[in-house]
Amino acid sequence: MNASDSEEDCYNERTALVQAENPALPSYRPEPDPRPAGQCEYVCLSADQEADVDDEELTLKYGAKHVIMLFVPVTLCMVVVVATIKSVSFYTEKNGQQLIYTPFTEDTASVGLRLLNSVLNTIIMISVIVVMTIFLVVLYKYRCYKFIHGWLILSSLMLLFWFSFMYLGEVFKTYNVAMDYPTVGMIIWNFGAVGMICIHWKGPLQLQQAYLIVISALMALVFIKYLPEWSAWVILGAISIYDLVAVLCPKGPLRMLVETAQERNEPIFPALIYSSAMVWTVGMANPSAHSERPAQDAAPLWEGTAHSRWVGGQTSGAQVCLLYFSGGVKLGLGDFIFYSVLVGKAAATGEDWNTTLACFVAILIGLCLTLLLLAIFKKALPALPISITFGLVFYFSTDYLVRPFMDSLADHQFYI
Amino acid sequence: MTAAVFFGCTFIAFGPAIALFLFTIARDPLRVIFLIAGAFFWLVSLLLSSLVWFITVQISNRDSAAQQKGLLIFGVVLSVLLQEIFRFGYYKLLKKANEGLLALSQEETMPISIRQLAYVSGLGFGFMSGAFSVVNILADSVGPGTIGIHGDSQHYFLSSAFMTMAIILLHMFWGVVFFDACEKQRWWALAAVVLSHLLVSCLTFQNPEYVGSLVPTYVIMFLMGVWAFCCAGGSLRNLKLCLTCKDKDFLLANHRPR
Numbered sequence: 001m002n003a004s005d006s007e008e009d010c011y012n013e014r015t016a017l018v019q020a021e022n023p024a025l026p027s028y029r030p031e032p033d034p035r036p037a038g039q040c041e042y043v044c045l046s047a048d049q050e051a052d053v054d055d056e057e058l059t060l061k062y063g064a065k066h067v068i069m070l071f072v073p074v075t076l077c078m079v080v081v082v083a084t085i086k087s088v089s090f091y092t093e094k095n096g097q098q099l100i101y102t103p104f105t106e107d108t109a110s111v112g113l114r115l116l117n118s119v120l121n122t123i124i125m126i127s128v129i130v131v132m133t134i135f136l137v138v139l140y141k142y143r144c145y146k147f148i149h150g151w152l153i154l155s156s157l158m159l160l161f162w163f164s165f166m167y168l169g170e171v172f173k174t175y176n177v178a179m180d181y182p183t184v185g186m187i188i189w190n191f192g193a194v195g196m197i198c199i200h201w202k203g204p205l206q207l208q209q210a211y212l213i214v215i216s217a218l219m220a221l222v223f224i225k226y227l228p229e230w231s232a233w234v235i236l237g238a239i240s241i242y243d244l245v246a247v248l249c250p251k252g253p254l255r256m257l258v259e260t261a262q263e264r265n266e267p268i269f270p271a272l273i274y275s276s277a278m279v280w281t282v283g284m285a286n287p288s289a290h291s292e293r294p295a296q297d298a299a300p301l302w303e304g305t306a307h308s309r310w311v312g313g314q315t316s317g318a319q320v321c322l323l324y325f326s327g328g329v330k331l332g333l334g335d336f337i338f339y340s341v342l343v344g345k346a347a348a349t350g351e352d353w354n355t356t357l358a359c360f361v362a363i364l365i366g367l368c369l370t371l372l373l374l375a376i377f378k379k380a381l382p383a384l385p386i387s388i389t390f391g392l393v394f395y396f397s398t399d400y401l402v403r404p405f406m407d408s409l410a411d412h413q414f415y416i
Numbered sequence: 417m418t419a420a421v422f423f424g425c426t427f428i429a430f431g432p433a434i435a436l437f438l439f440t441i442a443r444d445p446l447r448v449i450f451l452i453a454g455a456f457f458w459l460v461s462l463l464l465s466s467l468v469w470f471i472t473v474q475i476s477n478r479d480s481a482a483q484q485k486g487l488l489i490f491g492v493v494l495s496v497l498l499q500e501i502f503r504f505g506y507y508k509l510l511k512k513a514n515e516g517l518l519a520l521s522q523e524e525t526m527p528i529s530i531r532q533l534a535y536v537s538g539l540g541f542g543f544m545s546g547a548f549s550v551v552n553i554l555a556d557s558v559g560p561g562t563i564g565i566h567g568d569s570q571h572y573f574l575s576s577a578f579m580t581m582a583i584i585l586l587h588m589f590w591g592v593v594f595f596d597a598c599e600k601q602r603w604w605a606l607a608a609v610v611l612s613h614l615l616v617s618c619l620t621f622q623n624p625e626y627v628g629s630l631v632p633t634y635v636i637m638f639l640m641g642v643w644a645f646c647c648a649g650g651s652l653r654n655l656k657l658c659l660t661c662k663d664k665d666f667l668l669a670n671h672r673p674r
Contacts, residue, residue, distance in 0.1 A: 064445035067445060068448055354551065357548070361456055362459075365452065365453065368453070394459070394463075404470065405491060406548060409491075412485070412623065413575075413576065414617070415583055415617055416545070
């Protein structure tokens with residue numbers, strides 16, 4: 001395929017549909033890739049070599065764009081969660097039901113016992129997550145793709161059908177809308193079926209992104225409802241630390257996962273990673289040895305495993321080749337979920353909107369800093385620690401320090 | 417106390433700011449990032465001033481209303497001063513970052529000029545300040561209730577909205593003048609910005625005598641607007657050219673026919 005073909009040639013009806021997994025964009029490597037090159041790839045490889053010098057500029061120019069490409073979905077997810085929390089009271093009612101991963105109750109008399117119970121809950125939850133992650137890495141290492149694929153399909157089935165049915169039911173209850181089962185059945189069937197196709201197979205990129213945002217929001221709402229108060233905060237803190245360890249330590253499970261996937265030159269967990277790449281690079285499907293897509297491998301999401309909580313960046317030397325362009329940045333859905341849990345809990349506690357706003361800005365700044373570090377270090381980084389730390393600090397300080405101050409000011413109508 | 421009041425007050429308070437954001441900032445990712453960073457800096461300054469106020473309240477006499485009011489006034493003044501200090505800190509950080517970016521990218525020009533940064537950071541400060549002042553009030557305006565039922569002013573929501581709009585625009589003008597003053601080492605201009613901020617905040621001590629606080633605030637806003645316009649390079653001639661669509665540079669840059 002000639003790189004000088006116009007884009008219209010490649011972009012016909014069939015190629016307009018985008019695979020759920022991203023085509024393997026050549027990841028940033030300083031040394032050239034010794035692959036049998038089709039013409040298109042050859043052009044891109046030479047561009048790759050020239051691109052080393054210009055890569056800094058490219059990173060800077062597109063860095064800001066990538067940040068915004070992640071800001072928008074994270075903001076949307078948080079907006080959905082906050083809007084639901086503020087309007088549908090179901091997700092803030094605590095009726096004593098808890099997840100089996102947090103068996104200790106917080107309805108105790110003394111503060112010390114409550115703290116102890118929440119710490120124990122956290123330990124259990126984090127152990128479950130660690131075990132699941134290691135299990136997944138083992139499965140991936142031994143190439144049990146079918147098992148992973150099946151696991152993933154089951155969990156997205158549950159999210160797309162059952163949880164969204166519950167959500168729809170609660171929204172109808174809140175607004176007192178009369179609805180019959182056949183209509184609901186049709187709505188949920190269509191929603192779920194299109195979601196499964198978009199996420200696991202092919203679909204327009206924006207629809208796929210929208211579905212990923214929706215399932216992250218649904219998952220976050222489930223966590224907000226079923227995690228007890230103090231346990232939720234301790235879990236948020238603990239999971240940031242786990243994320244840091246799992247992605248950066250040499251023997252960390254997530255790091256091993258990333259490295260194995262890079263060795264095999266496969267995209268990592270394509271279906272449960274939000275990718276901001278605008279992929280009309282389907283025209284690049286010039287088969288080389290590596291572009292046969294392996295079966296999907298991805299992280300089961302709803303068991304609370306936060307496998308995909310990392311940020312990976314791929315830039316390709318894209319200036320010369322018209323068919324590629326600089327790949328986007330990827331953010332795991334677990335990150336979306338935990339950011340939304342933090343902001344949702346901030347919205348759930350009380351009438352105050354200032355806390356929610358403060359957490360929102362703090363998380364965005366944390367994400368920005370993480371992406372800056374990504375641009376500097378150019379390898380997979382944990383996306384949770386900085387944002388969650390900022391979020392927690394701002395939540396507690398705004399709730400306890402800023403709120404009384406702003407309330408007194410509003411009382412007297414003083415402006416600062 | 418209806419949806420009409422809610423929407424009306426929201427659009428009064430945030431209308432100009434959102435329009436500015438949509439037309440001048442939303443297209444450029446770098447500007448959006450610096451806007452949010454500006455908002456973050458304002459937030460940190462508020463946090464520090466709340467911390468100090470909180471400590472003073474804890475060690476004071478809770479029952480004496482006069483003392484509490486005095487402490488609140490002290491809190492307001494401290495907050496204003498801290499906001500300006502953080503604005504200066506943000507300026508320093510941006511200068512350093514710009515130099516770093518320039519060195520790194522081997523390009524001739526910076527991707528974003530210091531004047532654009534002044535505008536964007538001022539607006540960021542304004543957004544956050546306005547949001548924190550008015551969002552809770554707007555949320556209350558939706559719900560059931562009667563305003564001023566105990567004899568307080570009927571115009572609480574409306575005056576809050578107008579004040580917020582003034583504050584947001586003022587922050588933007590202050591940002592532009594402040595950065596320009598720092599660039600040209602004009603310390604009297606810096607002091608003027610700080611003093612005008614203090615003046616605007618102290619005027620609000622007269623609330624609910626809204627005439628006494630809103631009218632001077634709007635006068636100050638208009639004057640600061642003119643000053644910021646001149647700092648940013650505007651002049652009467654520019655204005656005339658712009659309004660009669662004869663400014664060739666602008667038209668060329670926007671690919672429009674003359």
